[in-house]
Amino acid sequence: MNARLSVARYGDHAWLIKADNYRAVTLAESIRRLIADNASLNTTIDEVVPGARTVLVIAKPGTTTANLGGAIADLLPEVDLDDNPETSPRMVRLEVTYDGADLHPIATELGLSTEALIRMHSESIYEVAFCGFAPGFAYLTGLNPRLHLPRLNTPRPQVPAGSVAIADSYSSVYPQASPGGWRLLGHTNATLFDLDKSEPALLRPGTQVRFTPTGTPIGLPEDLAQA
Amino acid sequence: MITIESSGGLTLIQDRGRHSFRQLGVGWSGAFDQPAASLANSLVANDADAAVLEVLLGGLRFVAHTTITLAITGAPSGATVSSEDSIREMPFSQRVEIPSGAKVELGVPTVGMRTYVAFAGGIDVEQVLGSRSSDTLSNLGPRPLGVGQVLSLKSDSAKLRTTPPPASRQSDRLTDLPDINSLGSGTTDLASPDLVAALAASATSLSQSDSGTPTLAASSSPHAELVNGNLAELLTKRLWTVGDRSSRIGVRLSGDPLPIDYPSSWESEPTLPGSIQIAPNGELIIFGPDGPTTGGYPVIAVASAEALVRLSQLRPGSQLRLQISA
Numbered sequence: 001m002n003a004r005l006s007v008a009r010y011g012d013h014a015w016l017i018k019a020d021n022y023r024a025v026t027l028a029e030s031i032r033r034l035i036a037d038n039a040s041l042n043t044t045i046d047e048v049v050p051g052a053r054t055v056l057v058i059a060k061p062g063t064t065t066a067n068l069g070g071a072i073a074d075l076l077p078e079v080d081l082d083d084n085p086e087t088s089p090r091m092v093r094l095e096v097t098y099d100g101a102d103l104h105p106i107a108t109e110l111g112l113s114t115e116a117l118i119r120m121h122s123e124s125i126y127e128v129a130f131c132g133f134a135p136g137f138a139y140l141t142g143l144n145p146r147l148h149l150p151r152l153n154t155p156r157p158q159v160p161a162g163s164v165a166i167a168d169s170y171s172s173v174y175p176q177a178s179p180g181g182w183r184l185l186g187h188t189n190a191t192l193f194d195l196d197k198s199e200p201a202l203l204r205p206g207t208q209v210r211f212t213p214t215g216t217p218i219g220l221p222e223d224l225a226q227a
Numbered sequence: 228m229i230t231i232e233s234s235g236g237l238t239l240i241q242d243r244g245r246h247s248f249r250q251l252g253v254g255w256s257g258a259f260d261q262p263a264a265s266l267a268n269s270l271v272a273n274d275a276d277a278a279v280l281e282v283l284l285g286g287l288r289f290v291a292h293t294t295i296t297l298a299i300t301g302a303p304s305g306a307t308v309s310s311e312d313s314i315r316e317m318p319f320s321q322r323v324e325i326p327s328g329a330k331v332e333l334g335v336p337t338v339g340m341r342t343y344v345a346f347a348g349g350i351d352v353e354q355v356l357g358s359r360s361s362d363t364l365s366n367l368g369p370r371p372l373g374v375g376q377v378l379s380l381k382s383d384s385a386k387l388r389t390t391p392p393p394a395s396r397q398s399d400r401l402t403d404l405p406d407i408n409s410l411g412s413g414t415t416d417l418a419s420p421d422l423v424a425a426l427a428a429s430a431t432s433l434s435q436s437d438s439g440t441p442t443l444a445a446s447s448s449p450h451a452e453l454v455n456g457n458l459a460e461l462l463t464k465r466l467w468t469v470g471d472r473s474s475r476i477g478v479r480l481s482g483d484p485l486p487i488d489y490p491s492s493w494e495s496e497p498t499l500p501g502s503i504q505i506a507p508n509g510e511l512i513i514f515g516p517d518g519p520t521t522g523g524y525p526v527i528a529v530a531s532a533e534a535l536v537r538l539s540q541l542r543p544g545s546q547l548r549l550q551i552s553a
Contacts, residue, residue: 008449011501011529016449028250049250049497051521056497058249131252132495132521135365138252139495176366193251195355195367201251 005076007069013059015072022081024050025129025205031055034075041071050130050205052139089127089208094173096122096164097214100184102152110146118213120144121185126171126209131201136175136193138203143171155181162187164211171211173203228292228383229346231376235286235333238372239475240350242278245358245367249520253367255500256360257516259475259539260341263301267345270298270322277349277381278359280372282342285335287372293383296324296347297331302339302540307332339540348382364476364517440466441541442548443534445503450525453505455486458527459551467511471543475517477504478538480547484509490525498522501530503549511549513538 005027010016019027028050035041035048035057045068046060057072059065098118107117126140143166151167156179159165163174165182174180175192188211192202203209231238241264244257258264264279280287285304299306299319306317310329317323317331325331333342352359352369361368372378451458462485470479489507498504502514504524513530514522515538528551530538541547 009446010448011446011499012531014499014529016497018449047247047249049520051496052494054494054496056499058499061243061246130495130497130521131250132497132519133252135248135253135367136251200248200356205250 005079007057007073007076009069010056013061013063013065015057015069017055017057017072017076019053019055023129024053024055025127026081027079028055029206030079030081031057031075034078038071038075041068041075044068051132052129089206091208091210092202093210093212094164094188094190095214096186096188096211098122098164098186100163100165100186102183103185106147106149106183106185109149117147117185120147121166121171122211122213126211128203128205128207128209129170130205131203134175134178136201136203138172138192138201138205138207138209140171140203140209141169143169145169149183151181152183155179159184160187162189162192164188175201228380229289229295229378230292231287231289231372231374231378232330233286233288233332234372234374234376235282235288236284238283238287239281239361239363240278240352240359240369240372241281241361242359243276244360244516245356245362248356249497252365252520253356254362254364254518254520255516256358256362256368256475258343258360259516260301260343260536262536263341264343264345266320267298267300267343268349270300270320271296271345271347273345273347273349277345278352279346279350280344282333282344284340285333285342287342287344288330288332289378290330291325291327293327293380294324295380295382296322298322298345299333299342300345301341301343302336304336304342305334307334340542341539346380346382348380351379351381351383360516362517363474364519440546440548441537442550443537444531444552445501445528445534445549446531447528447551448503448526451527453487453490453525454527455488458485461485462549462551466546466548469538469541469543469545469547470510473543475515477512477514477518478541480511480513480549481509482511485527487527493523493525495521495523496526498526499529501532501535502526503528503530515539 004020007015007017028048032048035045044059044063047058049056107114124142126142128138129141131138148169159174159180161177163184164186165172165184167182173192193200241258244255258281267279268277303319307314308317308325308329308331355368447458465482467480467482473479500514500516500518504512504522505527506524
């Protein structure tokens with residue numbers, strides 16, 4: 001059933017698995033579970049990192065990697081790409097004040113009222129497909145296709161921490177102030193990356209996210225943010 | 228304890244890096260020339276995890292407030308130790324003890340880019356996600372050193388564990404290795420297998436720096452197929468020049484652009500230090516230790532760990548070749 005998965009060497013200490021049309025985050029989770037059940041791989045693999053369409057399996061530094069590629073290839077037939085029914089996804093709800101610098105320009109560009117634009121962004125359920133760019137910067141899939149817009153031609157030298165933004169098919173939140181070319185819809189006061197927590201990133205691969213406009217009644221208790 | 232009087236080009240605290248957080252967007256960081264940092268630690272009998280200083284293009288100057296033991300490795304920068312009444316050359320790749328009040332100054336390296344300074348016991352700064360490394364991309368870990376900054380050393384508070392030197396063996400095993408003139412009679416176990424291995428590994432990183440064009444090994448990535456033609460053959464004909472904007476995040480290489488059907492869009496993919504991206508303008512970018520955890524340009528090949536070490540010491544303007552290894 002997983003004939004379409006392929007693994008290729010990626011440098012001296014890693015292997016890249018192409019997920020084709022599968023969700024890379026689901027593939028990464030399944031591979032992580034299979035590695036945990038394999039004593040030899042469990043001691044030699046450092047990390048399984050998803051991207052948009054690929055998963056990188058990274059060996060621990062200094063390990064002997066001679067037979068690792070084969071051992072990883074051997075896992076592929078067992079990969080389960082269905083969502084694991086036993087684990088309900090972790091859900092985080094972020095309260096957003098829609099006051100971003102690009103809110104009105106985007107509404108004008110798309111011929112929408114700002115209310116309609118806010119509704120379009122906040123009614124979707126998002127999922128962290130992968131992280132990158134900066135610690136705790138999550139690429140969220142699930143953005144309404146009408147809001148798929150390219151990045152700014154000229155990135156801003158400074159985007160404030162907590163900025164809620166969109167670019168291409170993704171939404172995200174800037175965990176810390178940084179330069180950035182995504183279009184800014186608003187901001188949240190949530191702390192996205194906290195070094196004092198055992199899990200420093202609030203949004204990590206597989207986490208589901210909902211944005212709630214400030215002042216909107218909060219949903220059911222199980223939907224509340226959990227860090 | 229030491230006080231920084233000049234931080235030179237850029238002085239960073241580095242160790243073996245921050246591992247296992249790439250899926251959260253946190254890169255490895257860590258010393259760019261790991262063998263040189265490892266050798267410095269071995270020379271002062273530190274744990275392999277101890278933090279050292281990584282000095283870009285020399286210029287570091289500091290004052291010791293206690294008697295300290297240190298070793299300098301990597302790009303040879305000609306260091307001096309001065310006290311009230313004397314100034315003398317500080318030997319390179321050796322364990323040296325300097326008295327309280329003495330001042331150490333690193334010159335500009337004759338070859339290479341990065342010099343490493345290890346202090347017995349290591350530098351006492353807080354770990355962030357399991358590492359004391361300074362990540363110049365994400366700003367995690369200690370900030371780059373500034374003038375007037377006081378650095379605590381672990382030797383300030385604890386008496387170091389010392390082992391008598393097996394003097395009869397050390398000369399047998401180490402005299403034929405480069406950069407080691409006289410190993411002195413320190414309290415380190417100088418014949419430890421770790422040290423011998425560290426010496427051998429660090430000897431390679433600068434060996435060709437001033438003689439001929441270095442060839443760096445890489446393996447092709449699954450996306451090498453984007454290149455029109457055989458990547459290995461195309462690379463044998465090309466000479467690359469290290470760009471001015473190179474850093475720990477990425478080393479930029481310009482040269483005769485590779486023929487490629489450049490994709491109009493490219494999905495972000497996980498990357499590693501060593502990933503060789505091809506930019507739309509044909510420039511190659513080899514990710515360094517602070518490189519991002521995902522990249523939006525195609526990665527056509529991945530540099531070997533040894534290649535990355537060589538790259539850490541190549542100056543802007545240096546030329547190199549890339550060779551696809553089997």
